[in-house]
Amino acid sequence: MTNNILEINNLSKNFGGLKATDDITFNVKKGERFGILGPNGAGKTTIFNLISGFIKPDNGKIIFQNESIFGMNPIKVAHKGLVRTFQIVKPFKELSVFENLKVASLTPRMNKLFPNESEKIDWIKHVASICELEEVLYTDTEQLPQGYLKKLEVAKALTVKPELILLDEPFAGLTSSEIEPISNVIIKANEKSGTTIILIEHRLKEFMQIVNRIIAIDYGKKIAEGTPKEIVENKQVIESYLGKGGGEIANA
Numbered sequence: 001m002t003n004n005i006l007e008i009n010n011l012s013k014n015f016g017g018l019k020a021t022d023d024i025t026f027n028v029k030k031g032e033r034f035g036i037l038g039p040n041g042a043g044k045t046t047i048f049n050l051i052s053g054f055i056k057p058d059n060g061k062i063i064f065q066n067e068s069i070f071g072m073n074p075i076k077v078a079h080k081g082l083v084r085t086f087q088i089v090k091p092f093k094e095l096s097v098f099e100n101l102k103v104a105s106l107t108p109r110m111n112k113l114f115p116n117e118s119e120k121i122d123w124i125k126h127v128a129s130i131c132e133l134e135e136v137l138y139t140d141t142e143q144l145p146q147g148y149l150k151k152l153e154v155a156k157a158l159t160v161k162p163e164l165i166l167l168d169e170p171f172a173g174l175t176s177s178e179i180e181p182i183s184n185v186i187i188k189a190n191e192k193s194g195t196t197i198i199l200i201e202h203r204l205k206e207f208m209q210i211v212n213r214i215i216a217i218d219y220g221k222k223i224a225e226g227t228p229k230e231i232v233e234n235k236q237v238i239e240s241y242l243g244k245g246g247g248e249i250a251n252a
């Protein structure tokens, strides 16, 4: 038995001639806040798509909680407790936050975990409180600013009581003042519910403050692995960012 919740071995995916994921290997420990870093087009979202079953890998191994989920479809993967969010949030606009969370909870996994409806409702309210959505619980989502919608996206994922959440750019489209609350929600979701988190994010400063450990990728290949401090000092990581015209890694 290992302490790893996720083990990725020699994972590869080609799109035509393009190696979007090129022989990637890494492990994520249970309870970690793990980051995947890389410039635009490096292959980060493709890794999420492969792990969550949205696209089929060509080669490699994907082991989740000691079981292979390689090539498994997203519904089965979610049923096992591995869920993801998307860069673009798409709530049911005419429904309230609470109703959106109820819709998210309509899964076989939830029915199994909460056969009793009132316990399910209690859990949804608990998730809303972790995600700081209590004050807007019964507000239609079309009336909410983007910051709340991003919290709702995390809450929808957390509602199904997952073991692992893949968060794809939760800060995209947010102003600086909107980022801190969602950043706190991510940390709280991890600490209060014990859910392991893998994060992709371009806002490097905030990203580095959230994650405990990182892999950096470029052109589909892993180029570094380490703590945030080790990664920002890594020569190859700095070069991959500077090469793409951005010195932002140096300020992270």
Ligand SMILES: Nc1ncnc2c1ncn2[C@@H]1O[C@H](COP(=O)(O)OP(=O)(O)OP(=O)(O)O)[C@@H](O)[C@H]1O
Pocket (backbone or CB within 6 Å): 015, 018, 020, 038, 039, 040, 041, 042, 043, 044, 045, 046, 047
């Ligand atoms: N379904 C697809 N078909 C063809 N090419 C794809 C597909 N999905 C991704 N790619 C290509 O694979 C490469 C990696 O894309 P990916 O979206 O994984 O990068 P990323 O690191 O997430 O980028 P960003 O930070 O801009 O979101 C890119 O060159 C992209 O154009």
